[in-house]
Amino acid sequence: MKKLIIVFALLFSLVAPHISEARGFSGGHSSFSRSSSFGSHSTTTRSSTYHSGYKSPSNKVSGTRSYTRSYPTNRGGFWSHAAAFGAGTFFGSMFHPFGGHFYGHSYGFSMFGFLIDIVILLIIIRILKGIFTRRRY
Amino acid sequence: MELLLNEQDIVDSVCVYMAAKEYTNPEKVDVDLAFNPSNGFFATALVHDRTVNLNEQDLIDAVAVYLRDYHNFDPSRLLVDVNYHENEGIFASVQVKDY
Numbered sequence: 001m002k003k004l005i006i007v008f009a010l011l012f013s014l015v016a017p018h019i020s021e022a023r024g025f026s027g028g029h030s031s032f033s034r035s036s037s038f039g040s041h042s043t044t045t046r047s048s049t050y051h052s053g054y055k056s057p058s059n060k061v062s063g064t065r066s067y068t069r070s071y072p073t074n075r076g077g078f079w080s081h082a083a084a085f086g087a088g089t090f091f092g093s094m095f096h097p098f099g100g101h102f103y104g105h106s107y108g109f110s111m112f113g114f115l116i117d118i119v120i121l122l123i124i125i126r127i128l129k130g131i132f133t134r135r136r137y
Numbered sequence: 138m139e140l141l142l143n144e145q146d147i148v149d150s151v152c153v154y155m156a157a158k159e160y161t162n163p164e165k166v167d168v169d170l171a172f173n174p175s176n177g178f179f180a181t182a183l184v185h186d187r188t189v190n191l192n193e194q195d196l197i198d199a200v201a202v203y204l205r206d207y208h209n210f211d212p213s214r215l216l217v218d219v220n221y222h223e224n225e226g227i228f229a230s231v232q233v234k235d236y
Contacts, residue, residue: 022167022168022169022181022183023145023167023170024164024166024167025152026145026149050172050220050221051218051219051220052178052197052218052220053218055193055194055197055216055218056213056215057200057213057217058194058198060198061198061201061202061205061212062212063205063211063212063213
């Protein structure tokens with residue numbers, strides 16, 4: 001009877017499937033090893049190793065990527081909003097038709113200020129032109 | 138050249154493969170690898186609270202997709218051999234054919 005139980009236990013351990021617990025993605029940091037010696041795998045003596053045999057992927061797997069990996073970018077934040085606000089204020093004051101109002105005083109039209117505005121506008125136009133008509137290789 | 142992938146690498150492969158199929162992130166996929174002498178290799182993936190069964194060919198495809206997407210290998214040059222050893226668990230050796 002005892003022998004029968006041992007034989008049964010042995011048979012069960014052989015037949016029972018190997019089931020590992022569910023695991024998730026490790027992050028793609030692969031730890032697979034490369035071996036340059038082609039025959040090293042086949043020369044190892046593993047009596048209890050089951051091989052599926054070398055098989056190629058099916059036609060479902062194409063050479064091109066099926067999707068593009070996208071990473072979330074850290075856009076926005078306080079400083080970008082502050083910079084946008086500052087730029088808005090600057091342009092607003094620049095294009096104001098009746099000059100600046102500083103500390104309650106109105107300075108009216110200023111020829112010098114107008115010239116500076118034109119110079120700044122020309123610089124901005126030149127930068128934008130440089131960006132959009134960049135030489136492509 | 139021959140590549141050796143351990144059990145976690147195969148799990149990662151299935152995660153990537155299923156995530157691409159189900160339009161989700163690999164981190165949101167759970168995989169259960171299994172081996173049975175009579176049925177061979179198979180896996181169960183849990184995606185969006187749904188279980189998907191994968192056979193041996195799916196596992197091979199998953200390894201090829203993983204190596205293509207994450208390590209820039211050409212799938213047509215890969216030959217995948219899935220193995221099971223009592224001590225090492227499930228692992229795969231991948232032959233990369235030369236041009």
